[in-house]
Amino acid sequence: xxSSPIQSWEQFTSRDTGAIYTFFDSPWVIKGICFLVLAAVxxxxxxxxxxxxxxxxxxxx
Amino acid sequence: xSPDDIKLFADKTIETFYFWTGVLMWLIHAGFMAYEAxxxxxxxxxxxxMKNLLTCAVVTPTFFLFGWWxxxxxxxxxxxxxxxxxxxxxxxxxxxxxxxQDNITGVFWFAFLLFSFTTASIMxxxxxxxxxxxxxxxxxxxxxxxxxxxxxxxxxxxSGWLYTKFGFHDWGAGGCVHTVAxxxxxxxxxxxxxxxxxxxxxxxxxxxxxHNLPLTMLGLMLIFAGFYAFYAACAVLQPSGPWxxxxxxxxxxxxxxxxxxxxxxxxxxxxxxxxxxxxxWTISGGLAGMISIASGVxxxxxxxGYLIGFAGGIIAVFLGNFxxxxxxxxxxxxxxxxxxxxxxxxxxxGIFASGxxxxxxxxxxxxxLLGIAVMAGLGFVPGYLLSFVLKKKNLLRVSEEDELLxxxxxxLGIEGVVPAGAMIHSNN
Numbered sequence: 001x002x003s004s005p006i007q008s009w010e011q012f013t014s015r016d017t018g019a020i021y022t023f024f025d026s027p028w029v030i031k032g033i034c035f036l037v038l039a040a041v042x043x044x045x046x047x048x049x050x051x052x053x054x055x056x057x058x059x060x061x
Numbered sequence: 062x063s064p065d066d067i068k069l070f071a072d073k074t075i076e077t078f079y080f081w082t083g084v085l086m087w088l089i090h091a092g093f094m095a096y097e098a099x100x101x102x103x104x105x106x107x108x109x110x111m112k113n114l115l116t117c118a119v120v121t122p123t124f125f126l127f128g129w130w131x132x133x134x135x136x137x138x139x140x141x142x143x144x145x146x147x148x149x150x151x152x153x154x155x156x157x158x159x160x161x162q163d164n165i166t167g168v169f170w171f172a173f174l175l176f177s178f179t180t181a182s183i184m185x186x187x188x189x190x191x192x193x194x195x196x197x198x199x200x201x202x203x204x205x206x207x208x209x210x211x212x213x214x215x216x217x218x219x220s221g222w223l224y225t226k227f228g229f230h231d232w233g234a235g236g237c238v239h240t241v242a243x244x245x246x247x248x249x250x251x252x253x254x255x256x257x258x259x260x261x262x263x264x265x266x267x268x269x270x271x272h273n274l275p276l277t278m279l280g281l282m283l284i285f286a287g288f289y290a291f292y293a294a295c296a297v298l299q300p301s302g303p304w305x306x307x308x309x310x311x312x313x314x315x316x317x318x319x320x321x322x323x324x325x326x327x328x329x330x331x332x333x334x335x336x337x338x339x340x341x342w343t344i345s346g347g348l349a350g351m352i353s354i355a356s357g358v359x360x361x362x363x364x365x366g367y368l369i370g371f372a373g374g375i376i377a378v379f380l381g382n383f384x385x386x387x388x389x390x391x392x393x394x395x396x397x398x399x400x401x402x403x404x405x406x407x408x409x410x411g412i413f414a415s416g417x418x419x420x421x422x423x424x425x426x427x428x429x430l431l432g433i434a435v436m437a438g439l440g441f442v443p444g445y446l447l448s449f450v451l452k453k454k455n456l457l458r459v460s461e462e463d464e465l466l467x468x469x470x471x472x473l474g475i476e477g478v479v480p481a482g483a484m485i486h487s488n489n
Contacts, residue, residue, distance in 0.1 A: 023365070
């Protein structure tokens with residue numbers, strides 16, 4: 001997947017070049033990535049509630 | 062300041078920077094020591110820590126004698142080429158000692174030496190509680206002073222063939238350090254076999270409880286701290302212009318502040334979810350995440366680094382459990398964390414960050430796939446063959462009697478951890 005916002009060596013080494021990160025020239029992809037990060041954090045926090053009781057359940061049985 | 066003074070100041074700044082990255086990388090080895098000591102049973106704890114200590118001792122002189130030279134002489138394959146740089150890396154060269162005209166060689170050597178310690182230490186945890194100390198130290202010297210540095214010469218330098226011919230990109234050494242060490246370790250584990258009692262008669266894996274999981278968790282926190290220095294040492298500081306990667310492509314130090322930390326967070330969360338909150342795998346997931354982003358730290362968006370780390374945490378848990386079910390007793394999950402995530406790191410770079418210019422070439426998935434094959438093969442073959450020879454000579458594994466007794470008593474004659482309330486005997 002070509003995700004580079006930099007197209008040439010001259011552009012890469014130019015003093016005027018700023019952001020070089022993946023998908024910089026595809027802002028909607030970056031927003032989608034940020035949404036996935038948020039979804040993972042929410043999933044993690046919800047799951048951490050579910051895992052809390054596991055030890056007690058195991059010791060009860 | 063005169064131009065000469067400015068140049069001298071720049072040289073000293075570079076010298077100071079790499080010196081301190083090396084010093085801070087020692088945290089990784091304090092961490093490995095605590096991590097592995099915590100994982101082992103009480104009867105093996107001191108011997109495990111001795112092994113970590115002696116790894117650093119044995120790799121240092123071997124890396125001085127030939128490891129550093131290998132890095133400069135083998136850029137094109139298996140045949141050494143005596144370039145000026147290779148000659149300067151010989152242990153009797155004017156550059157390999159105090160030299161008022163050369164501020165840099167010693168500190169670069171030191172930083173690379175600490176990478177070598179890390180590579181050898183990756184194997185050490187996997188083989189604990191049953192390997193002969195001598196066999197381990199021999200294998201550590203080969204891995205730390207020959208195998209990984211040959212891989213680095215090929216794929217982690219600006220003139221190695223994997224880079225110059227194919228555009229392979231592995232910014233933070235996910236290939237030459239983690240993948241090479243893990244595949245070498247896998248080869249050794251196949252010959253070493255599992256610890257006694259690890260599998261029942263039906264071949265079902267049994268849980269061998271760590272004797273001190275809090276110590277293991279502290280060890281991993283130290284490793285995390287040391288890894289920032291490891292990654293900082295992967296960046297090239299130059300007197301003018303931007304920071305450079307080891308391939309001399311432009312980058313910033315802030316890229317690793319963003320992405321290494323986001324990778325850590327993703328890996329920890331991914332492993333927590335995949336292991337259903339198991340503490341050992343959760344904290345190992347942090348390391349899995351930091352390794353998973355290694356190849357593309359210089360160019361990843363931090364959010365992408367988090368997601369790649371998250372996937373790495375999941376990969377480590379599933380791969381670790383898969384190997385355990387299939388008869389590979391890797392006491393610390395080293396192959397899962399370093400091998401699984403080292404390969405994932407190179408692959409993710411090809412999938413998510415192709416198209417970056419690198420002098421005449423561009424980063425690509427095909428170059429990354431070639432790099433994976435080379436790194437895995439270069440690690441596995443010597444690890445398997447050398448441990449096979451040691452096994453045939455009965456030099457690889459301690460006796461069954463010593464293993465049951467515990468290596469602290471069997472090999473050192475003392476207990477590393479004395480139970481609370483134990484009687485104190487005195488000859489007086």
